[in-house]
Amino acid sequence: MLALNNLQILYDRAIEAVRDVSLQVPAGSIVALLGSNGAGKSTILKAVSGVLYQEDGEIVSGTIQLDGAALAGSSPRAIVQKGVVQVPEGRALFGTLSVEENLLMGGFTRSRSESAAGLERVYAMFPRVKERRSQVSGYLSGGEQQMVAIGRALMGDPKLLMLDEPSLGLAPQIVETIFDAIISLNKDSGLTVLLVEQNAQLALQTAAYGYIIENGRIVLDGPAEKLRANDDVQEFYLGFSGGERKSMRDVKHYKRRKRWLS
Known part of the structure; x- marks a missing residue:
């Protein structure tokens, strides 16, 4: 359904927020996009929704396609009419x-x-x-x-629902209610979902496939079950290594970058 190919996005024609990002969201699936603050997740959603101009952002290369047709360049209203709707961070x-x-x-x-x-x-x-x-x-x-x-x-x-940090700042019981609704919508009506989350544990339990983005680049992707079992994901996103809780402060960032991008 949704395909991003080699997408590059700049703000103010100088700041590169997204570099060479490619991802697929098949029809009827839930796909998670994971990463820390400032990684480029929300920028990607804004690009798909056609609202980058509000923050002086622009797509300088690459394509966004919906069902094989170009989406980038369409007005936000036209994008909504085509069935792509976003729930922004902060409601x-x-x-x-x-x-x-x-x-x-x-x-x-x-x-x-x-x-x-x-x-x-x-x-x-x-x-x-x-x-x-x-x-x-x-x-x-x-x-x-x-x-x-x-x-x-x-x-x-919508045909495609994009959710930007739906669990942010909410009590666990409310989060459970919201994610149960997302899963039901997907199963009962075949709604396609692109889920942006910092809560990797929750996202990878909900999605069928996941992408991890750091500093504007996709560094890892795969089936959600495989990502949950990945040692690096467990250590740096799920917070576990060898069954023990670990702190991000105890880890050298460049080491995992070297492993993931090698």
Whole structure:
């Protein structure tokens, strides 16, 4: 479905944020993109969504394709109409609007009847959102806001849902609810998901395939089960080595870079 080929992205025509990145998100799959802060994960999602211009970013080489057709260069509205929807980091709700008004904003490309059906779908998935539908979204808890943000994205009936750090700052019980919903959407309706996460353990339990990005480059990829068993991933992303908890501060960064990029 989604294919990035040798993608290079610059900010302010000087700062290289992404270098020679290629990745595939097959239709009906969940693919995880893992990495630390500043690795380039969010930049990739913004490139796919067509919103790099908001931060003076631009694609200088490479391609982005959806079902074999070029996606880069399309307007954000056109990209949404093609079925690609992003849930941004930090939720980015309209804080002064009610929950239901936020949801309806997500269905702006759809008919009134389709929007009504979309609301019922979201309310069935997240009963807590239905309970809060008349409340001002800015007063919701972080977990409730994340549910609304995902619900707003689903209102557009996406083919590809991109999630940027959906677990960030949330209580474990809320995270479980959200990831159960993601898995159900994938299994029950075949929704394709590109999941950006720092929580590697959670992401690799959810996804079928994963990519690890560092300093704007993909340094490792493979089936999620294989990545979970990889010694380097266990040590540096899952925090275990030989059954003991390890600290990133105890490890020389260049050593794993040398292993992964050799």
